[in-house]
Amino acid sequence: MPDFWIFFKVGLNHVLSLNAYDHLLFIGVLSAPFVFKDWKRLLLLVSFFTLGHSIALFLSVFKIVTAQVAIVELLILGTILVSALFNLFTTGKPSHKGGFTFISGITLLFGIIHGLGFSNYFNTLLPGNASDKLAPLVEFALGIETAQIVVVLVVLMLSFIAQTLLRFNKRDFTLILSSFAIGVVTPLIIDNPFWKK
Numbered sequence: 757m758p759d760f761w762i763f764f765k766v767g768l769n770h771v772l773s774l775n776a777y778d779h780l781l782f783i784g785v786l787s788a789p790f791v792f793k794d795w796k797r798l799l800l801l802v803s804f805f806t807l808g809h810s811i812a813l814f815l816s817v818f819k820i821v822t823a824q825v826a827i828v829e830l831l832i833l834g835t836i837l838v839s840a841l842f843n844l845f846t847t848g849k850p851s852h853k854g855g856f857t858f859i860s861g862i863t864l865l866f867g868i869i870h871g872l873g874f875s876n877y878f879n880t881l882l883p884g885n886a887s888d889k890l891a892p893l894v895e896f897a898l899g900i901e902t903a904q905i906v907v908v909l910v911v912l913m914l915s916f917i918a919q920t921l922l923r924f925n926k927r928d929f930t931l932i933l934s935s936f937a938i939g940v941v942t943p944l945i946i947d948n949p950f951w952k953k
Contacts, residue, residue, distance in 0.1 A: 942951020
């Protein structure tokens, strides 16, 4: 049982760390258009992201996929940029039928990309056979899911405060958070080592 807490905490720290700004930004941008009454849909999206993250680690553990760091880091920044731009262009517009299914699929794919970004480090944490890494992988995933729920709650609380005390509407809050994310990741995309090869 102590091993459970070790990898659960690694999962928590993977998200709830200032070094994990990419994870925090992505979950923040994903959560921005939602309010408390949408918590079930948002929790489902976050779970799709965790599932994608876990699939990537599973594929890496069994050496089915190997990640090239520069490319994956660029793709991770791209997921944040695309999600933020999506918010800019769709916020305040009526949602189309089946739109949630599309967003769920994209979130799963983005989870896989983010998981690949952590896969090399995850494999160095766990020496031994691939089968020995399955239980820690589940424990790590539970830590990530818990941490992401914490981030979602913080974003929903900030949204609530912005809308009730500061008189922002949901659209304004989403646009501000998404624009902030674009401002952070755009220079990082431009300076990514991938372009210097």
